[in-house]
Amino acid sequence: MTQTVFTRGQGSVQIDEERIRARVEELGREIERDHAGVDLHLVCVLNGAFMFMSDLVRAIDAALTVDFLSVSSYGSRTASSGEVRLVKDLDQSLKGKHVVLVEDIVDTGLTMRYLLGYLEGRGPTSVKVASLLSKPSRRLVNVPVDYLGFEIDDAFVYGYGLDVAHRYRNLPYVTSMSQAEAEALGE
Numbered sequence: 001m002t003q004t005v006f007t008r009g010q011g012s013v014q015i016d017e018e019r020i021r022a023r024v025e026e027l028g029r030e031i032e033r034d035h036a037g038v039d040l041h042l043v044c045v046l047n048g049a050f051m052f053m054s055d056l057v058r059a060i061d062a063a064l065t066v067d068f069l070s071v072s073s074y075g076s077r078t079a080s081s082g083e084v085r086l087v088k089d090l091d092q093s094l095k096g097k098h099v100v101l102v103e104d105i106v107d108t109g110l111t112m113r114y115l116l117g118y119l120e121g122r123g124p125t126s127v128k129v130a131s132l133l134s135k136p137s138r139r140l141v142n143v144p145v146d147y148l149g150f151e152i153d154d155a156f157v158y159g160y161g162l163d164v165a166h167r168y169r170n171l172p173y174v175t176s177m178s179q180a181e182a183e184a185l186g187e
Contacts (some may be wrong), residue, residue, distance in 0.1 A: 008173070012155050013174065047070065052104060084115075094158055105157070109141040
């Protein structure tokens with residue numbers, strides 16, 4: 001029998017490829033409608049949002065620009081440290097642009113609060129947030145999520161760009177496992 005990493009976890013959160021595809025297409029249409037006729041610029045938060053960003057930009061029928069930044073608040077741990085560190089900065093100016101910040105998951109809100117403050121300081125006309133996932137039960141600070149894929153329970157999720165100790169980002173769906181299982185895999 002051939003082993004495969006394409007095996008769903010046993011946790012409560014399970015979002016299959018079809019549901020993700022359909023929701024990303026809907027979000028693309030919403031963003032396109034809300035930004036008709038403006039200078040639209042999407043900023044992807046690496047590494048977790050890369051798959052979501054890739055599918056999202058293809059779902060927006062508009063001339064747009066993209067950029068990428070990276071922050072760290074997890075490292076290889078499974079829980080956020082609460083301390084956000086900029087790892088990769090933007091390559092383009094945001095001055096006068098309508099920015100949509102594309103994130104994989106909004107959990108405590110601490111990283112998002114940092115990112116919004118950082119981006120707003122760069123002079124864009126507007127900043128909105130698109131997030132594949134949101135865990136409102138874990139929120140420590142209120143942050144806006146203007147375009148939301150799925151609201152989920154407090155579970156350790158991975159797949160579709162989200163990782164377990166830098167692995168499993170390539171799964172085409174979102175799945176979950178217990179915290180103990182995630183920590184055991186990360187060692």
